Amino acid sequence: MGASPDYGPDFERLREQDPEVAQVLLDEVARVRGGLQLIASENFTSPAVLAALGSTLSNKYAEGYPGRRYYGGCEVVDRAERLAIDRARELFGAEHANVQPHSGASANLAAYAALMQPGDTMLAMALPHGGHLTHGSRVNFSGRWFDVASYGVRRDTELIDYDEVRDLALRHQPKLIVCGATAYPRLIDYGVFRGIADEVGAWLLADVAHPIGLMAGRAIPSAVPYADVVTFTTHKALRGPRGGGILCTAELAARIDRAVFPFIQGGPLMHAVAAKAVAFGEALRPEFADYARRVVANARTLCDTLAAEGMRPVSGGTDTHLALIDLRELGVSGAEAERRCAAAGITLNRNAIPYDPEPAAVTSGIRVGTPCVTTQGMGLQELKEIGSLVARVVRDPGAVADVRERVSALAAIHRPYLSEY
Numbered sequence: 001m002g003a004s005p006d007y008g009p010d011f012e013r014l015r016e017q018d019p020e021v022a023q024v025l026l027d028e029v030a031r032v033r034g035g036l037q038l039i040a041s042e043n044f045t046s047p048a049v050l051a052a053l054g055s056t057l058s059n060k061y062a063e064g065y066p067g068r069r070y071y072g073g074c075e076v077v078d079r080a081e082r083l084a085i086d087r088a089r090e091l092f093g094a095e096h097a098n099v100q101p102h103s104g105a106s107a108n109l110a111a112y113a114a115l116m117q118p119g120d121t122m123l124a125m126a127l128p129h130g131g132h133l134t135h136g137s138r139v140n141f142s143g144r145w146f147d148v149a150s151y152g153v154r155r156d157t158e159l160i161d162y163d164e165v166r167d168l169a170l171r172h173q174p175k176l177i178v179c180g181a182t183a184y185p186r187l188i189d190y191g192v193f194r195g196i197a198d199e200v201g202a203w204l205l206a207d208v209a210h211p212i213g214l215m216a217g218r219a220i221p222s223a224v225p226y227a228d229v230v231t232f233t234t235h236k237a238l239r240g241p242r243g244g245g246i247l248c249t250a251e252l253a254a255r256i257d258r259a260v261f262p263f264i265q266g267g268p269l270m271h272a273v274a275a276k277a278v279a280f281g282e283a284l285r286p287e288f289a290d291y292a293r294r295v296v297a298n299a300r301t302l303c304d305t306l307a308a309e310g311m312r313p314v315s316g317g318t319d320t321h322l323a324l325i326d327l328r329e330l331g332v333s334g335a336e337a338e339r340r341c342a343a344a345g346i347t348l349n350r351n352a353i354p355y356d357p358e359p360a361a362v363t364s365g366i367r368v369g370t371p372c373v374t375t376q377g378m379g380l381q382e383l384k385e386i387g388s389l390v391a392r393v394v395r396d397p398g399a400v401a402d403v404r405e406r407v408s409a410l411a412a413i414h415r416p417y418l419s420e421y
Contacts, residue, residue, distance in 0.1 A: 040369025180207030213237025217292020240279025305387025334363030
């Protein structure tokens with residue numbers, strides 16, 4: 001794509017047949033090129049991933065698994081799925097991989113279905129402390145179908161209290177222990193969780209939807225050697241298409257596969273499966289390891305800059321791709337900070353902090369992440385400036401115009417989809 005995106009003949013046909021939808025595509029490119037994307041759960045896929053997503057594999061029904069389909073004519077798409085499976089196993093050192101889940105939530109549903117029955121007890125991180133809806137929230141299937149005990153972080157350190165996790169496990173005797181989070185900036189000790197699970201005879205599931213790309217790039221320790229089942233998404237730091245996946249031991253392979261199909265899903269999205277294969281292949285290259293390391297370095301720099309500007313990082317910092325920032329000392333809510341940043345062309349999200357006194361729609365914090373800006377080629381100097389810009393506009397809504405001008409200048413230098421990365 002150039003300054004005026006050239007999508008090729010397929011897009012030109014779309015523009016002729018449906019100019020309204022075509023304009024949406026153009027406007028989204030303009031949006032991401034005109035600002036800074038600090039959503040921790042987003043990234044920019046490569047053009048190769050996009051090409052697979054827009055392919056004719058979208059047309060093929062392929063219920064079942066390679067070599068065992070319910071429809072004929074799957075010999076070609078079988079190759080795509082086998083590539084995705086083989087590359088995922090190599091990338092993560094896993095005994096088995098299922099690449100069909102449509103999302104991380106679908107992957108978790110399948111994993112629960114494979115390991116538990118409705119009414120069984122699970123132990124997982126509380127949503128207000130950084131967990132996920134599918135870890136037992138009452139508004140989610142996980143909280144309605146299972147008896148959920150929740151652990152959190154300590155008030156003083158804002159780190160997972162592993163003693164509390166063990167005590168809760170001994171008290172509740174869960175069938176499954178879930179470790180993983182969406183807004184926890186520190187490393188999780190999967191070895192400790194493994195020991196607790198073994199002590200109470202529980203399965204251990206690691207939901208690594210957020211840090212999976214960092215594990216693929218060997219920037220942080222992997223959960224795969226410790227967990228019975230690992231669920232993940234492919235569209236965050238892994239830089240693949242929107243979708244999910246499951247890694248597990250050989251012992252659980254058949255149970256996981258049956259839980260994905262036919263229990264929770266029908267036909268897989270074969271264009272997405274092919275795009276996952278592309279993303280796994282990209283992550284196997286040496287340059288992806290460099291990318292993962294830069295994501296973490298950029299996140300630490302952004303976090304340190306915000307701290308120096310008077311915006312307190314929860315737990316004192318970050319070890320991953322994201323930081324959680326407490327805004328109470330500034331007297332600004334997370335929702336208001338999100339609005340002020342959006343007006344200046346900076347996209348981030350409000351987020352609850354541990355023991356947050358504000359409701360979820362307001363919050364006392366924001367969450368920031370560095371996968372997108374790192375994909376665009378930004379480094380430590382740019383992240384220092386971005387941190388200063390975020391702090392300035394959060395403190396002073398009157399600075400929106402000035403901050404927006406500098407954001408536009410940064411975005412003009414590092415525009416996505418102008419070249420391969």
